Amino acid sequence: MTFKIYASIFTAFFVSYLIRVLPLTLIRKPIKNVFIRSFMHYLPYVTLSVMTFPAIIEATQSIYSGIIALVLGIIVSWFGLGIFPVACISCAVVFISEIFFV
Numbered sequence: 001m002t003f004k005i006y007a008s009i010f011t012a013f014f015v016s017y018l019i020r021v022l023p024l025t026l027i028r029k030p031i032k033n034v035f036i037r038s039f040m041h042y043l044p045y046v047t048l049s050v051m052t053f054p055a056i057i058e059a060t061q062s063i064y065s066g067i068i069a070l071v072l073g074i075i076v077s078w079f080g081l082g083i084f085p086v087a088c089i090s091c092a093v094v095f096i097s098e099i100f101f102v
Helices: 002-026 034-058 063-078 083-101
Strands: none
Touching: 034 063, 063 083
């Protein structure tokens, strides 16, 4: 039983280590391809969006209140409000819409 635990820990360590070390060892020159450079530039934003989008929808008691807060947050941020006012407005929208949908 303990061998399986240590083997799974080592496997997880080895795979995560390879993911971090392989790009450093295989790519030694600066990347000059415009497409790859732009892809690498937007990769952190895409990763953050993919991780937070399901949580925005599923964190509420009703999926509709999460969707309404997301849409209203996008609209309010489009008009130039900062992250704190957008978060406050989205929380207020969830609070109010939970009264009607639950």
